[in-house]
Amino acid sequence: MNTHIVNISGDLEVHREVLRSFLATLDSELKHLDPAFGLEKIMNSDLVLVALDQDGAIVGLNGTKSTFGIHKSYTVIQERYQRQGLGRRFKEIQGRKAGAAQLLMGVCEKDNHSGINFKFSAGYIPVGTRWGLRYFFKPLSIRGKILLGIIRVLFPALNAFDWITSALRVR
Ligand SMILES: CC(C)(COP(=O)(O)OP(=O)(O)OC[C@H]1O[C@@H](n2cnc3c(N)ncnc32)[C@H](O)[C@@H]1OP(=O)(O)O)[C@@H](O)C(=O)NCCC(=O)NCCS
Numbered sequence: 001m002n003t004h005i006v007n008i009s010g011d012l013e014v015h016r017e018v019l020r021s022f023l024a025t026l027d028s029e030l031k032h033l034d035p036a037f038g039l040e041k042i043m044n045s046d047l048v049l050v051a052l053d054q055d056g057a058i059v060g061l062n063g064t065k066s067t068f069g070i071h072k073s074y075t076v077i078q079e080r081y082q083r084q085g086l087g088r089r090f091k092e093i094q095g096r097k098a099g100a101a102q103l104l105m106g107v108c109e110k111d112n113h114s115g116i117n118f119k120f121s122a123g124y125i126p127v128g129t130r131w132g133l134r135y136f137f138k139p140l141s142i143r144g145k146i147l148l149g150i151i152r153v154l155f156p157a158l159n160a161f162d163w164i165t166s167a168l169r170v171r
Contacts, residue, residue, distance in 0.1 A: 001053065001054075001080075001081060001084060002053070002054045003051045003052060003053055003054075003059060003060075003081065003084075003086060004051070004052055005049055005050070005051050005052075005086075005089055005090065005093060006049070006050055006052060007047070007048070007049055007093070007097070008048050008049070008050055009045070009046065009047050009048050009049075012042070012043050012045075012048060013043075015050075016039070016043065018058060019039060019042055019043075019050075019058070019061075020039055021058075022050075022057075022058040022059075022061065023038065023039060025078060026076065026078070028079060029076050029077065029078060029079055029082075030076070032108065032109045032111075032112035032115055033074065033076060034074070034107075037074060037076075041063070041074075042061070042063050044065065045063035045064055045065050046064055046065055046066050046071075047062075047063065047064040047066075047071075047094065047097055048061070048062070048063045048064075049061070049062045049063075049090055049093055049094065050062075051077070051081070051086050051089075051090070053081075059077065059078045059081045059086075060075070060076065060077035060078060060081055060086045060087075060090070061075070061076055061077075062074070062075045062087075062090035062091075062093075062094060064094055064097075066101060069101055069102035069103060069143070069144075069147070070101070070102065070103045070104075070105050070147070071094070071098055071101040071103070071104045071105065072105045072106070072107070073094060073104065073105070073106055074106075075087050075090055075091075075118070082114075087118050087122075088121065088122065091122040095140070098140055101140055101144075102139065102140060102141050102143045102144035102147050103137055103138070103139050103140065103144040103147050103148060104124070104137065104138040104139075104140065105135070105136070105137050105138075106119050106124055106135075106136040106137075106138075107133050107134070107135055107136070108133065108134050108136065109132060109133060109134075110129055110132055110133065110134050116134060119136040122138070123138050124136035124137060124138045125137055125138065125148070127148070127151060127152055127155055128155040128156070128158075128159065130155075130158060130159060130162065131162070135155070137151065
């Protein structure tokens with residue numbers, strides 16, 4: 001289907017109502033998304049890309065929030081537009097716009113097979129699972145690789161900490 005991608009990051013307030021309407025079209029697509037996902041999360045993102053159909057309606061969205069050089073992103077595409085390369089096109093643009101980012105980060109529920117395959121296909125590396133979520137990273141620079149090395153070391157320590165605190169809570 002004929003779609004094109006537009007960067008609306010500079011005009012989020014102008015697009016508030018069309019973004020709200022897009023969210024209202026989603027149903028099964030939200031199954032694996034963070035319960036905190038919604039209009040305010042989009043409005044607080046640093047980079048927002050939307051895919052538009054031939055009539056100008058939003059059919060997919062990719063948002064990125066950056067903290068300390070780590071770009072955390074989310075992607076959601078209307079079911080009938082999935083598996084047509086839109087997610088891949090979003091990732092390509094996101095990578096080009098990443099600017100000073102050292103590391104891209106993505107999080108998927110561990111049973112979200114399409115999301116997990118999508119991350120692998122975009123070159124993300126799985127680092128670990130915490131609270132039912134799989135964490136993926138993609139370094140964009142040498143500093144990103146170093147940061148990823150540190151996260152890889154810290155991740156098992158975090159899981160050990162979770163295990164100890166939950167064991168203490170049971171007693
Ligand atoms: C996950 C999602 C963003 C993928 O977007 P998409 O536009 O359908 O993905 P693309 O067509 O660009 O596919 C890119 C690659 O991802 C993988 N992939 C995407 N959907 C897949 C599926 N349903 N099953 C298996 N692999 C899949 C494939 O490797 C695919 O490459 P291929 O088509 O050459 O095999 C989309 O399915 C979606 O919006 N899902 C609901 C929300 C969600 O789960 N978001 C991700 C949270 S981690």
